[in-house]
Amino acid sequence: xxxxxxxGTSNGMRARIMLEExxxxxxxxxxxxxxxxxxxxxxxxxxxxxxxxxxxxxxxPGGKPVTLSQxxxxxxxxAEKSGKFIPKDGAKRAAMWQALMNATSDMGPTLGSIFTxxxxxxxxxxxxxxxxxxxxxxxxxxxxxxxxxxYCAGDELTVADFALYAVVGRAKQVLPALVxxxxxxxxxxxxxxxxxxxxxxMTF
Numbered sequence: 001x002x003x004x005x006x007x008g009t010s011n012g013m014r015a016r017i018m019l020e021e022x023x024x025x026x027x028x029x030x031x032x033x034x035x036x037x038x039x040x041x042x043x044x045x046x047x048x049x050x051x052x053x054x055x056x057x058x059x060x061p062g063g064k065p066v067t068l069s070q071x072x073x074x075x076x077x078x079a080e081k082s083g084k085f086i087p088k089d090g091a092k093r094a095a096m097w098q099a100l101m102n103a104t105s106d107m108g109p110t111l112g113s114i115f116t117x118x119x120x121x122x123x124x125x126x127x128x129x130x131x132x133x134x135x136x137x138x139x140x141x142x143x144x145x146x147x148x149x150x151y152c153a154g155d156e157l158t159v160a161d162f163a164l165y166a167v168v169g170r171a172k173q174v175l176p177a178l179v180x181x182x183x184x185x186x187x188x189x190x191x192x193x194x195x196x197x198x199x200x201x202m203t204f
Contacts, residue, residue, distance in 0.1 A: 002026040005046065006053035007033050008204030010108055011071040013166040015053035017201030018075045021162060022082035026055075030204060057081075072104050075159050085159045092154055099152040099160035102138070107167045110135050115174065132178075139182055146184035162201075165192045169202055 004019060004026050006012035012031075019026045031037045031052050038050045047054045047069040055074050060066030068074055079085045087093045113131045117123050142164070145152075152160040168189060171178040179185065192198055 001058050003029060003056040003058070004053060005029045005031050005043065005055070006204070007031045007038075009033075009052065010111065010166040010170040011051075012053045012204065013170060013202050014071040014104075014163055015055065015074045015078075016204075017162045017166060017198050018078045018085075018159070019055075020197030020201045021195070022078050022084050024078060024082060072100065072163065075100075075163060079159050085157065085162070087153070087156050087158060092156055092158075095153040096158040096160050099158070100163050103152070103160060103164035103167055107135070107138050107164065110138065111167055111171055111178075114178070118175065135178060139179070139185065143182040143184045146188045151188075161188075161192055162198070165189070165198060166202070169193065169198075173202075 002019065002024055004015055006015055006028065007030065016028065031043065033052070037043060038047075038052055043054075044050055046056065046067050049069065051069060053071055053074060054067065054069045055077075057066045057068070057077075066077075068077055076086070087096055110131055114128070114135060117128045117131065142152075149155060151157050152164055168179055168185065172189070179189070193202075
């Protein structure tokens with residue numbers, strides 16, 4: 001059994017989507033970020049950085065418990081544990097790594113910056129435009145990519161698709177205008193978002 005400590009952010013959604021899609025048994029422990037649950041001693045004992053998500057796998061490698069934070073690390077750990085969503089072919093696996101890193105290192109932080117500025121009492125317009133332009137460039141590149149291939153890394157569903165969906169799906173929930181007007185991304189969103197594991201993983 002795996003314990004998941006998470007909230008309804010794109011990072012938290014990535015972890016829950018992977019647990020669902022990998023078919024691994026888990027218990028969700030919602031973390032209320034607004035109340036500061038992530039700063040309480042019992043949470044910091046699991047992750048001293050005070051960030052979600054965190055998993056505790058009571059049946060880790062060799063039957064020993066494993067505690068793990070960082071959404072991408074969790075996704076890869078769960079994919080390896082279940083034997084799913086990581087291509088066996090080397091070239092396809094390399095394409096997956098590239099797509100995964102863009103979704104989590106480029107698009108995720110850009111969306112986080114847009115959200116932070118938009119929620120400010122006095123949003124700084126030049127910064128907002130900078131990050132929105134960066135987001136649009138990423139979305140255009142993904143729209144062009146998905147016009148030529150079915151999934152993020154090619155013809156195979158991988159961890160990268162779930163990582164990107166958590167970011168784009170979260171944007172669609174909060175600022176829908178950020179994802180409007182991208183035909184190929186819309187096709188991909190409809191397919192990935194229709195998966196039962198993804199639907200449940202996006203819900204907190």
